Amino acid sequence: MAVNYFPHYYSIEDIFVTHEKVECKVNTKLQRMGFLDAGSETDHLEPGRTVNLPLWYIKELKVSNAYFTVCVPEIYKNVHKAVCEAETTHIELGRLHPYFYEFGRYLTPYDSNHVIGRIIFETLRQRVRYLLDISKNDVQSRSSKPEHRLDNIEANLHVAGTKTNTQYINWLQMCSNKICISQLVEEHQKKRKRADCSDDENDSHPASKRATL
Amino acid sequence: MFGDKAFDLLKDLERSSQTIPAFDDDGLRQVLEEIKAIFEENVAQAQSQGQASSYTLLHFRHAALQRNKRCLLAYLYERCRRIKALRWEFGPIIPDDIKQALCEPEIQFFNNYSKSLAAYMRAVGDSQGIDLTSNLRPPKSLYIEVRCIEDYGKFELDDGEVIHLKKNSQHYLPRAQVESLVRQGILQHIS
Amino acid sequence: MSDTETPAELNLSTEPDLAHAVEEEEEEDDDDMEQITAQKVLEILETAWINETNAPELLQHQSDMLELMISQVSHMEEQMRDLDKNDFRAVVHSMELERIRYIMASYLRCRLQKIETFTQYIINQDAAREPDDKRLSPEEAKFAQELSQNVDEYFHKVATQYMPNQQRGEAEQRIITPNLMSHVFLKANVAVPAVIVGVDDEEVDLAPGSQHIIPYQLVADLIQTNKAQLI
Numbered sequence: 001m002a003v004n005y006f007p008h009y010y011s012i013e014d015i016f017v018t019h020e021k022v023e024c025k026v027n028t029k030l031q032r033m034g035f036l037d038a039g040s041e042t043d044h045l046e047p048g049r050t051v052n053l054p055l056w057y058i059k060e061l062k063v064s065n066a067y068f069t070v071c072v073p074e075i076y077k078n079v080h081k082a083v084c085e086a087e088t089t090h091i092e093l094g095r096l097h098p099y100f101y102e103f104g105r106y107l108t109p110y111d112s113n114h115v116i117g118r119i120i121f122e123t124l125r126q127r128v129r130y131l132l133d134i135s136k137n138d139v140q141s142r143s144s145k146p147e148h149r150l151d152n153i154e155a156n157l158h159v160a161g162t163k164t165n166t167q168y169i170n171w172l173q174m175c176s177n178k179i180c181i182s183q184l185v186e187e188h189q190k191k192r193k194r195a196d197c198s199d200d201e202n203d204s205h206p207a208s209k210r211a212t213l
Numbered sequence: 214m215f216g217d218k219a220f221d222l223l224k225d226l227e228r229s230s231q232t233i234p235a236f237d238d239d240g241l242r243q244v245l246e247e248i249k250a251i252f253e254e255n256v257a258q259a260q261s262q263g264q265a266s267s268y269t270l271l272h273f274r275h276a277a278l279q280r281n282k283r284c285l286l287a288y289l290y291e292r293c294r295r296i297k298a299l300r301w302e303f304g305p306i307i308p309d310d311i312k313q314a315l316c317e318p319e320i321q322f323f324n325n326y327s328k329s330l331a332a333y334m335r336a337v338g339d340s341q342g343i344d345l346t347s348n349l350r351p352p353k354s355l356y357i358e359v360r361c362i363e364d365y366g367k368f369e370l371d372d373g374e375v376i377h378l379k380k381n382s383q384h385y386l387p388r389a390q391v392e393s394l395v396r397q398g399i400l401q402h403i404s
Numbered sequence: 405m406s407d408t409e410t411p412a413e414l415n416l417s418t419e420p421d422l423a424h425a426v427e428e429e430e431e432e433d434d435d436d437m438e439q440i441t442a443q444k445v446l447e448i449l450e451t452a453w454i455n456e457t458n459a460p461e462l463l464q465h466q467s468d469m470l471e472l473m474i475s476q477v478s479h480m481e482e483q484m485r486d487l488d489k490n491d492f493r494a495v496v497h498s499m500e501l502e503r504i505r506y507i508m509a510s511y512l513r514c515r516l517q518k519i520e521t522f523t524q525y526i527i528n529q530d531a532a533r534e535p536d537d538k539r540l541s542p543e544e545a546k547f548a549q550e551l552s553q554n555v556d557e558y559f560h561k562v563a564t565q566y567m568p569n570q571q572r573g574e575a576e577q578r579i580i581t582p583n584l585m586s587h588v589f590l591k592a593n594v595a596v597p598a599v600i601v602g603v604d605d606e607e608v609d610l611a612p613g614s615q616h617i618i619p620y621q622l623v624a625d626l627i628q629t630n631k632a633q634l635i
Contacts, residue, residue: 010286015284336546339474
């Protein structure tokens with residue numbers, strides 16, 4: 001079954017993205033919402049203050065709401081120069097933000113200057129070729145984990161890419177036909193073996209361990 | 214912040230290296246309590262007919278409540294997904310140590326799922342049936358070479374021939390009939 | 405349930421074509437297959453299988469074809485019992501049977517996977533369809549209903565019964581839908597004029613045998629009517 005990134009209500013990845021916080025400016029006095037502002041001295045949220053709000057709340061707000069103005073996160077501004085110079089393949093995107101594209105996508109409607117949308121589009125356009133290259137060259141067994149280099153979506157593409165490539169190579173070499181032990185059974189057996197090993201250790205020190213049993 | 218506990222449920226589930234980590238009874242209860250508390254505060258505020266400016270607070274709490282629900286249900290949904298995988302990989306009986314990580318309703322869920330899947334597989338093709346948990350790879354040969362990983366004992370083939378599967382012994386057997394033993398880790402397919 | 409199997413692998417088999425084996429059987433047999441040959445049945449199933457593995461949504465079920473094929477398989481098994489195990493024909497025939505069994509199992513597994521993911525969506529869609537157009541076979545429909553109930557029951561027992569009542573729209577929000585705009589690889593079986601591609605009503609004529617990458621939704625009807633197939 002073909003799978004692509006298409007988040008739904010139960011998507012854990014999407015829940016992770018929407019857990020991210022964004023800086024917002026308070027525009028009007030908000031009664032009894034002082035708890036959102038750690039530095040607040042009153043019960044209320046005062047205009048002019050900045051607060052960090054979770055994305056799951058922001059996306060429920062109207063773009064033109066009178067209470068908060070969403071600020072464009074620094075990371076997108078920082079990438080801007082690299083995008084212009086077409087140098088984005090060197091950016092360690094995963095370190096910058098683990099959900100660089102999705103986070104940006106959620107913020108696009110709140111960004112009145114329309115920079116985020118352009119930045120994430122250009123970044124991906126520039127990097128996709130590079131992603132293809134490393135997917136072809138990284139064999140699965142060689143576990144060069146490029147995690148900090150890639151954002152979550154890129155990492156998923158990378159995994160899918162290397163997997164397809166490995167399957168293709170196996171197919172060419174006609175060695176894809178082996179029946180494998182089921183993955184969960186294998187994990188389970190390993191765990192059992194580890195447990196057995198520690199049991200043996202227990203037996204060799206009966207006095208010290210018996211007491212705890 | 215609201216919703217953080219619910220988020221932790223998911224984070225722990227994702228981080229755990231276990232097949233299925235133990236059902237987080239305590240975490241779940243705390244999230245349910247938070248949901249209830251938010252709900253009651255909102256009801257109280259709505260009844261006291263506060264000023265219009267506190268609408269934002271109402272709205273914020275509502276979003277927090279929905280957020281909590283979403284995290285909690287996603288936690289359960291992901292567990293469902295993994296429990297279903299158990300049926301396909303281990304068969305109709307869950308190993309005891311994994312079973313300990315499940316709560317009673319989850320065991321019930323597994324049993325129901327196992328039953329419907331079995332009923333479905335029996336009913337396919339005008340009740341002639343087909344086992345979907347086997348025939349997992351495209352077949353290339355009728356017979357395969359296998360090594361026995363653990364003592365299994367007697368194994369009877371379709372034609373009545375009986376073989377002894379002893380640890381470390383090697384056999385050349387019909388693929389279709391031994392596939393499930395390989396999947397269960399009793400035999401290993403060698404080439 | 406992670407099917408990593410690729411249809412392409414099967415085509416690599418150097419064994420004689422299954423169709424011949426089955427047809428041979430059929431000639432010895434009487435014609436309980438009426439108009440349709442076993443070869444044709446297998447072809448239909450193979451196409452359905454490849455379409456199903458590549459389409460983002462659940463396609464029309466093929467209960468009739470499956471039924472025919474399964475009877476044919478057990479019939480062949482019956483006859484082979486009389487053959488010597490080392491007879492060359494027996495080896496070839498059993499190999500073909502294994503292949504058919506694999507195709508059927510893989511096909512049904514793929515459908516179950518979709519049913520499990522998009523349970524409610526598929527149930528709702530099918531409820532609005534005429535009996536003849538239903539995507540789910542009766543067995544699949546039963547399985548989907550049971551699964552949906554089973555999940556609801558579990559959710560209810562551990563969580564939802566302790567939550568404030570659901571609001572309007574919440575149930576709909578939770579339905580998981582397939583991404584019908586996913587791109588697919590397509591091969592035209594016949595000439596198809598004026599297929600709309602892209603948002604600005606741009607049109608393209610598909611030549612028979614030509615191959616394309618295109619969002620699924622724009623060609624879903626071509627798959628349904630067998631004017632094109634996924635690859």
